[in-house]
Amino acid sequence: MTFGDFVRLTRAYVWVLIGCTILGALLMVAKTTREPVLYSATSSGLVRVGQATTAGEEQGNSQLAEDKATLYAFLVSTTPVAEQVVEDLGLDVPPSAIAGRFSGSVDASVNALTVSATGTTPEEARDLANAVVGAVVVVAQQIETGEENPKEAPLTRIIPLEPAELPGAPFTPNYRSAAMKGAIGGLGLAYAVLVARRLIDRRIRSAKAVEEATGAAVLGIIPKEDALDRAHRGVQGDLGRAAEAFRQLRTNLRFVDVDNEPRRIVVTSALAGEGKSTVSANIARLMAQAGTPVLLIDADLRRPQIAATFEVDGAVGLTQALAGDVNVREVIIESTMANLSLLPAGRIPPNPSELLGSLRMKQFIDDLSHDYFVILDAPPLLPVTDAGLLSAFCDGALLVQAAGKTQIEQSQHCRRILDQVGSRLLGVVLNKAPIKGAAAIAYGGGYEGYGGYGAYKAEYASREAYSTAGKGRRKLLKSNKS
Template sequence: MELREVLAALRAGWWLPLIGLVVGGAAALIVSLLQAPLYTSSTQLFVSTRDTASTSEAFQGSQFSQQRVTSYARLITGEELAQRVIDRLGLEVSPGELSARITATAMSNTVLIDVTVTDESPERTQRIADAVGAEFTEFAAELETPDGADVSPVKVTVTDGAEVASAPSSPQTTRNVALGLLVGLLVGAGLAILRVRMDRTVKDPDEVVQLTGVPVIGTVLRDDALEKRHVVDRNSTTRTAEDYRQLRTNLQFLNVDQPPKVIMVTSALPSEGKTTAVVNLGLALADAGRTVTIVEADLRKPKVTRYLGIVGGVGLTNVLAGTAEVEDVVQRYGPSGLSVIASGPTPPNPGELLASSNMHAFLEKLRSGNDFVLVDAPPLLPVADSTGLAVYMDGVLLSVRYGSTRKEQLQQAAVSLERVGAKTLGVILNIVPARAELASAYGYGYGYGYGSEPEGGTKGGKRRA
């Protein structure tokens, strides 16, 4: 995963690191506040040998002491010494519990042993540490004194006495909260990246090329008003209106020498914006002076006539069945050069009807009288209607819903078209959120209405300073 993709993932899921930061810091703070404060007191022991008259004896005694300190450190944390401390101080704990509170560290290449005691009471901690030093001095002398001798050759001396701790050593609330914030931030960032890695929906134009072999020729921003009325205000300069004008321009320049005239618009699955794309692309082409006919070929769930508010009684199926002529079912829409042919009555065999020779002859007749024929076809994956129809087309446009269409679905749709020899012209990436990285890349962050302000100032005639 490249750095650019990581940054994009963090931007898309910025709220996950934020939540992780808050949760991690709060959890660390709560845990720290719930912990009982612990105090630490330390003492230091010095191990030496007696009767070192010469330098060589002193050196040998030093080596002997260094060999002893590691064993002594283990003895200090043992239950035998803990029992002696308990008896000395009259503590009401078991030897195992007390030994767990004592740590001893043998300093490397020295004859020093650092002893640390941790307890909930600072005064008791100091008394235990002092008792450990005193008891171990006697305990070591007992162990090292040979049989028949009165004095041990090894001497253990307390060099640093224990002091009463002025502040608890645990919990370290500030450190814990800082670590909690850091861990929460990293976990949140990891989840944000994992969320993108696990996301199998189509969001990247480069992925579209890899999956289909064709480019994205149009990107349409999410528009709540368009989702309700389905038709763009053609006189407006909103971002969505500009998106369809840009799609119109890209479509016209796909092949300058032999531009496609009969074009099918379909999708992998329903609810991916194909009918809205057909309607508004047709209007945009008509506004540019082109003669356009939209054919409502989604015979199972026709929506074009409903979106445009025109009659849907007779139409395509009547022409294909031979009960009506093309001229009888064509409906003009508005003052521009846009015509619509409704789907007509729902037949029992939509797939066979759309793949029939009558359908081919019908499209050829429309080709001769129009600059563009846009066919709103059924989705490719749920039914086989569109694959039989696609062979009669100059090209196919695939409508893909940003963040909804899955990669494998898009790839399967492209393969189904390739299998029948249909030519896929490109992909329309629909319903792109304004906050998406793709929207920013296309300059949508500059807002709607670019160039729409009347010359000479703003509303009310006031000029900008």
């Protein structure tokens, strides 16, 4: 993940990140309210050894004082020191209960010992801090002499420097610190989940991922548009932002092989629901509008969609022609769109694969491609073999992949299937590309990042009127039509 991806991820999930940050802060504050109120007091003193009369003695005493200070800092939080403090202050608590309230540190540059103590009241904290300093010296002498009550005065002493004072406010609970820690923790956890989710996501989310999986170029990226989700799949009315995307697909399809321009293409997908019928219907319409005679064949004999999309009678069609009941040209429907003809699927047969893979089907395609640019709306590649069989008869296949739905492994499997039947993958159409939001980060902020197609505002304002398809009429074309 690049820095740019991280920035786009932040922009896409900004409200989720803010929510997790606030939630983390609130949870930590709530947890902190359950903590006891404690005060902290600090006292300090200088560690001195004996009375030096010469510079040499002073240097030796200083080194010994440094060692003693380190020892004292270690003894501060021990149980013997706590016992001495309990005895000196006359406390009615076990020494083990207060031993953990003390801590000590040493400043070796001046041999200073600093003692911190905590208590439930300001007075208790102050008294404990002052009592610990004297208790440490007593316990240290007992350890060195081995006597519980040494008779001689201690060689080492602590000269009070700053006695503990009453603390003005408790150091815990610290709501500000807790809120900061909770906010940082919530934000970090949110980022970790989002980044991990993005890294382990195996769905197609970018043109680069499609090209790496299939080894074919992306000929078009179709944005997600409400008009394409309706029953007519966008063949009626304005396509909005998808209109220019389909025009770009039409252009790229023409230039995919300038020397051998394809005349027969199969439009398929990995699985159902990726929009292959929508893509085939709209690319057929746009190519027809450009002046090219187009024949759209509904070759999905399992779940035909073209007749319902264009609102034509699909009772008789391809299956009857393949069975020899009618001439294939007799069941071609001239739509109300100029240059666009339709060949519905007809009755759903029990053996779709055998019909589509037959020699008669190949002859139909070869014959019709002389008069039309033939587009076959085929079933998905992975569940059934129909699309693979059809693509072997054609100039190539156009693979439709749904952004955020199709898995990378599924794209790779589609390519293997087409290679096995000797078919050519003309390119890939990335369909249902999010315009904005979290999933749009793979497209640099979605289609709105392209300036809202500002160059085409005038064209959109004119609302080019697409003619609606009617019931159509069946027309027998002369076999010698040029």
